[in-house]
Amino acid sequence: NAGVTQTPKFRVLKTGQSMTLLCAQDMNHEYMYWYRQDPGMGLRLIHYSVGEGTTAKGEVPDGYNVSRLKKQNFLLGLESAAPSQTSVYFCASSRSGGSGYTFGSGTRLTVV
Amino acid sequence: GQQLNQSPQSMFIQEGEDVSMNCTSSSIFNTWLWYKQDPGEGPVLLIALYKAGELTSNGRLTAQFGITRKDSFLNISASIPSDVGIYFCAGQLAYGNKLVFGAGTILRVKS
Numbered sequence: 001n002a003g004v005t006q007t008p009k010f011r012v013l014k015t016g017q018s019m020t021l022l023c024a025q026d027m028n029h030e031y032m033y034w035y036r037q038d039p040g041m042g043l044r045l046i047h048y049s050v051g052e053g054t055t056a057k058g059e060v061p062d063g064y065n066v067s068r069l070k071k072q073n074f075l076l077g078l079e080s081a082a083p084s085q086t087s088v089y090f091c092a093s094s095r096s097g098g099s100g101y102t103f104g105s106g107t108r109l110t111v112v
Numbered sequence: 113g114q115q116l117n118q119s120p121q122s123m124f125i126q127e128g129e130d131v132s133m134n135c136t137s138s139s140i141f142n143t144w145l146w147y148k149q150d151p152g153e154g155p156v157l158l159i160a161l162y163k164a165g166e167l168t169s170n171g172r173l174t175a176q177f178g179i180t181r182k183d184s185f186l187n188i189s190a191s192i193p194s195d196v197g198i199y200f201c202a203g204q205l206a207y208g209n210k211l212v213f214g215a216g217t218i219l220r221v222k223s
Contacts, residue, residue, distance in 0.1 A: 004154075033210075040121075042200065042215035043155070058210075090154050100145055101211060103154030 002026050006091050006104035013081040013111045021076040021107050023091030031094045032074035033058070033101065034066060036087040043090065049074055081111045118201050118214030126222050131188040133217045135201030143204035144177050144184035145211065150197045158199075159186070193223050 004025045013019055023032065033048040045058030049068040063085060065077045074093075078085060088108050092101035118135045125131060135144070143162055147155035159170050161177035161184060168175055172189045184201055198218050202211040 035213075040215060042118075043213040045210065048210065092154075100157045100160050101155075103156070105152075105154050 004091055004093055004102050004104035006089075006107050008107060009105070010108050011110070013078075013109065015081060015083060015111060017081050018077070018079050019081065019109075020078075021089055021091075021109075023074045023076070023093075023104060024072055025074075025091075025093040025102070026072065027093060027095075027102065028071070029093035029095055029102070030071075032068065033092045033094075034064070034074065034076045035090045035092065036060065036085075037090060037106075038087050046076065046089075081109075083111045085109065086111045116201060116203055116212055116214040118217055120217060121215070122218040122220070124220045124222065125191055127191060127193060129191055131191050131195070131219065132185065133199060133201075134183060134185045135203070135214045136183040137203060137212075138182065139203070139205070139212075140181045141203035141205060141212075142181075144175070145202045145204070146173075146175050146184070146186045147200040147202060148197050149200065149216075155198075155200055188219075191219075191221050193221050195219055196221050 007022045034046040035043040044060045047066040049055050052071040055066045067075045088106050090106050091104045094101045116137050145160045146158045149155040159175040164181050166177040174187045176185045198216040200216045201214040
Protein backbone atom coordinates (compact mmCIF):
# COMPACT_ATOMS: atom_id res chain seq x y z
CA ASN A 1 0.00 0.00 0.00
CA ALA A 2 1.89 3.06 -1.30
CA GLY A 3 -0.41 5.76 0.14
CA VAL A 4 0.44 9.08 -1.51
CA THR A 5 3.24 9.12 -4.08
CA GLN A 6 4.80 12.30 -5.44
CA THR A 7 7.04 12.58 -8.48
CA PRO A 8 9.63 13.89 -8.99
CA LYS A 9 11.38 14.12 -5.61
CA PHE A 10 13.79 16.85 -6.70
CA ARG A 11 13.86 19.30 -9.58
CA VAL A 12 15.83 22.37 -10.60
CA LEU A 13 14.17 24.76 -13.05
CA LYS A 14 15.32 27.88 -14.78
CA THR A 15 13.17 30.98 -14.45
CA GLY A 16 10.40 30.88 -17.02
CA GLN A 17 10.41 27.11 -17.52
CA SER A 18 7.30 25.05 -16.93
CA MET A 19 6.79 21.77 -15.17
CA THR A 20 4.13 19.48 -13.71
CA LEU A 21 4.25 17.77 -10.35
CA LEU A 22 2.33 14.52 -10.10
CA CYS A 23 0.53 13.20 -7.05
CA ALA A 24 -1.04 9.75 -6.98
CA GLN A 25 -3.00 8.13 -4.14
CA ASP A 26 -4.23 4.56 -3.89
CA MET A 27 -6.60 4.97 -0.93
CA ASN A 28 -9.69 5.95 -2.95
CA HIS A 29 -9.74 9.32 -1.18
CA GLU A 30 -12.09 11.97 -2.49
CA TYR A 31 -10.15 15.03 -1.37
CA MET A 32 -6.67 15.96 -2.54
CA TYR A 33 -4.49 18.96 -1.74
CA TRP A 34 -1.30 20.70 -2.76
CA TYR A 35 0.74 22.57 -0.14
CA ARG A 36 4.00 24.42 -0.20
CA GLN A 37 6.33 24.51 2.78
CA ASP A 38 8.73 27.39 3.35
CA PRO A 39 10.94 27.96 6.41
CA GLY A 40 9.03 29.56 9.25
CA MET A 41 5.75 29.61 7.34
CA GLY A 42 4.38 26.17 7.91
CA LEU A 43 2.21 24.56 5.26
CA ARG A 44 0.28 26.82 2.93
CA LEU A 45 -2.52 25.48 0.76
CA ILE A 46 -2.12 26.14 -2.95
CA HIS A 47 -5.10 24.34 -4.52
CA TYR A 48 -7.34 21.50 -3.55
CA SER A 49 -9.94 19.17 -5.02
CA VAL A 50 -13.06 17.70 -3.44
CA GLY A 51 -13.54 15.10 -6.15
CA GLU A 52 -12.69 14.01 -9.65
CA GLY A 53 -13.07 16.86 -12.11
CA THR A 54 -13.21 19.58 -9.43
CA THR A 55 -10.57 22.03 -8.24
CA ALA A 56 -10.56 25.07 -5.98
CA LYS A 57 -8.11 27.78 -4.95
CA GLY A 58 -6.37 27.69 -1.62
CA GLU A 59 -4.42 30.33 0.24
CA VAL A 60 -1.60 30.90 -2.29
CA PRO A 61 -2.86 29.87 -5.77
CA ASP A 62 -1.15 32.50 -7.94
CA GLY A 63 1.31 31.09 -10.45
CA TYR A 64 -0.05 27.54 -10.19
CA ASN A 65 -2.67 25.50 -11.95
CA VAL A 66 -4.09 22.08 -11.11
CA SER A 67 -6.10 19.31 -12.68
CA ARG A 68 -7.94 16.29 -11.30
CA LEU A 69 -8.92 14.27 -14.36
CA LYS A 70 -8.76 10.98 -12.47
CA LYS A 71 -9.76 10.43 -8.86
CA GLN A 72 -6.39 9.01 -7.93
CA ASN A 73 -4.25 11.74 -9.50
CA PHE A 74 -3.81 15.43 -8.74
CA LEU A 75 -1.43 17.44 -10.92
CA LEU A 76 0.19 20.74 -10.01
CA GLY A 77 1.50 22.86 -12.88
CA LEU A 78 3.85 25.80 -12.97
CA GLU A 79 3.49 27.57 -16.31
CA SER A 80 6.37 30.03 -15.91
CA ALA A 81 8.50 29.26 -12.89
CA ALA A 82 9.80 32.11 -10.70
CA PRO A 83 12.47 32.04 -7.97
CA SER A 84 9.70 32.77 -5.43
CA GLN A 85 8.33 29.32 -6.20
CA THR A 86 11.42 27.67 -4.80
CA SER A 87 9.93 25.52 -2.06
CA VAL A 88 9.09 22.02 -0.92
CA TYR A 89 5.74 20.90 -2.28
CA PHE A 90 3.54 18.37 -0.52
CA CYS A 91 0.51 16.58 -1.78
CA ALA A 92 -2.06 15.15 0.63
CA SER A 93 -5.34 13.28 0.43
CA SER A 94 -8.26 12.59 2.75
CA ARG A 95 -11.65 10.87 2.79
CA SER A 96 -14.58 13.16 2.20
CA GLY A 97 -15.82 14.27 5.60
CA GLY A 98 -12.96 12.36 7.19
CA SER A 99 -10.36 13.71 9.55
CA GLY A 100 -6.65 13.86 8.99
CA TYR A 101 -4.63 13.93 5.82
CA THR A 102 -2.13 11.45 4.40
CA PHE A 103 0.87 13.29 3.00
CA GLY A 104 3.35 12.37 0.32
CA SER A 105 7.07 12.66 0.94
CA GLY A 106 7.43 15.94 -0.94
CA THR A 107 9.05 17.47 -4.02
CA ARG A 108 11.94 19.84 -3.50
CA LEU A 109 11.84 22.44 -6.28
CA THR A 110 14.54 25.03 -6.88
CA VAL A 111 14.02 27.80 -9.43
CA VAL A 112 17.21 29.58 -10.48
CA GLY B 113 -8.44 33.63 6.91
CA GLN B 114 -8.05 31.57 10.04
CA GLN B 115 -4.67 31.56 11.72
CA LEU B 116 -3.10 29.19 14.18
CA ASN B 117 -0.41 30.49 16.48
CA GLN B 118 1.95 27.70 17.42
CA SER B 119 4.59 28.06 20.10
CA PRO B 120 7.39 27.78 20.73
CA GLN B 121 8.95 28.17 17.28
CA SER B 122 11.81 25.90 18.25
CA MET B 123 13.10 23.97 21.22
CA PHE B 124 16.48 22.53 22.08
CA ILE B 125 16.20 20.15 25.01
CA GLN B 126 18.11 17.47 26.82
CA GLU B 127 17.32 13.83 26.18
CA GLY B 128 14.97 12.60 28.88
CA GLU B 129 13.24 15.95 29.40
CA ASP B 130 9.52 16.49 28.94
CA VAL B 131 8.38 18.79 26.14
CA SER B 132 5.29 20.97 25.85
CA MET B 133 4.00 22.92 22.88
CA ASN B 134 0.69 24.55 22.12
CA CYS B 135 -1.47 26.00 19.45
CA THR B 136 -4.02 28.79 19.78
CA SER B 137 -6.53 30.37 17.45
CA SER B 138 -9.16 33.08 17.36
CA SER B 139 -11.50 30.60 15.63
CA ILE B 140 -13.36 27.64 17.04
CA PHE B 141 -12.31 24.30 15.59
CA ASN B 142 -14.22 21.04 15.37
CA THR B 143 -11.11 18.89 15.36
CA TRP B 144 -7.51 19.35 16.40
CA LEU B 145 -4.69 17.25 15.00
CA TRP B 146 -0.99 16.98 15.66
CA TYR B 147 1.49 15.95 13.00
CA LYS B 148 5.21 15.20 13.06
CA GLN B 149 7.51 15.76 10.11
CA ASP B 150 10.82 13.92 10.04
CA PRO B 151 13.63 15.51 7.99
CA GLY B 152 13.08 14.93 4.27
CA GLU B 153 9.62 13.42 4.75
CA GLY B 154 6.01 14.51 4.73
CA PRO B 155 4.04 15.12 7.94
CA VAL B 156 2.58 12.06 9.65
CA LEU B 157 -0.48 12.15 11.87
CA LEU B 158 0.29 11.60 15.57
CA ILE B 159 -2.93 12.33 17.40
CA ALA B 160 -6.44 13.47 16.45
CA LEU B 161 -8.81 15.13 18.95
CA TYR B 162 -12.54 15.43 18.34
CA LYS B 163 -14.18 16.80 21.50
CA ALA B 164 -13.56 19.80 23.73
CA GLY B 165 -11.65 18.71 26.82
CA GLU B 166 -10.53 15.45 25.25
CA LEU B 167 -7.17 14.11 26.40
CA THR B 168 -5.57 11.46 24.19
CA SER B 169 -2.27 9.61 24.44
CA ASN B 170 -0.12 7.85 21.89
CA GLY B 171 2.84 6.28 23.66
CA ARG B 172 4.89 9.08 25.18
CA LEU B 173 2.74 11.70 23.48
CA THR B 174 -0.31 13.27 25.09
CA ALA B 175 -2.51 15.90 23.46
CA GLN B 176 -5.49 17.85 24.72
CA PHE B 177 -8.35 19.63 22.99
CA GLY B 178 -8.91 22.89 24.84
CA ILE B 179 -12.24 23.56 26.54
CA THR B 180 -12.79 26.74 24.54
CA ARG B 181 -12.13 24.76 21.31
CA LYS B 182 -9.64 27.48 20.37
CA ASP B 183 -6.48 25.76 21.55
CA SER B 184 -4.66 22.48 21.86
CA PHE B 185 -1.57 21.21 23.65
CA LEU B 186 0.94 18.47 22.92
CA ASN B 187 3.25 16.99 25.53
CA ILE B 188 6.11 14.58 24.93
CA SER B 189 7.45 12.77 27.96
CA ALA B 190 11.04 11.58 28.39
CA SER B 191 12.26 12.82 24.99
CA ILE B 192 14.63 10.67 22.93
CA PRO B 193 16.80 11.55 19.92
CA SER B 194 14.24 10.22 17.41
CA ASP B 195 11.75 12.84 18.62
CA VAL B 196 13.70 15.35 16.51
CA GLY B 197 11.58 16.94 13.82
CA ILE B 198 8.93 19.53 13.18
CA TYR B 199 5.62 19.24 15.00
CA PHE B 200 2.57 20.83 13.39
CA CYS B 201 -0.79 21.49 14.91
CA ALA B 202 -3.77 21.63 12.58
CA GLY B 203 -7.36 22.61 13.10
CA GLN B 204 -10.39 21.52 11.16
CA LEU B 205 -13.41 23.77 11.04
CA ALA B 206 -16.83 22.31 11.64
CA TYR B 207 -17.98 22.95 8.10
CA GLY B 208 -15.62 21.72 5.41
CA ASN B 209 -12.68 19.43 5.34
CA LYS B 210 -9.71 21.75 4.90
CA LEU B 211 -7.12 21.85 7.66
CA VAL B 212 -5.46 25.04 8.88
CA PHE B 213 -1.86 24.45 9.93
CA GLY B 214 0.32 26.14 12.48
CA ALA B 215 3.82 27.24 11.47
CA GLY B 216 5.40 24.33 13.32
CA THR B 217 7.64 23.75 16.33
CA ILE B 218 11.16 22.56 15.55
CA LEU B 219 12.36 20.11 18.16
CA ARG B 220 16.03 19.36 18.61
CA VAL B 221 17.24 16.95 21.26
CA LYS B 222 20.68 16.91 22.81
CA SER B 223 21.81 13.37 23.57
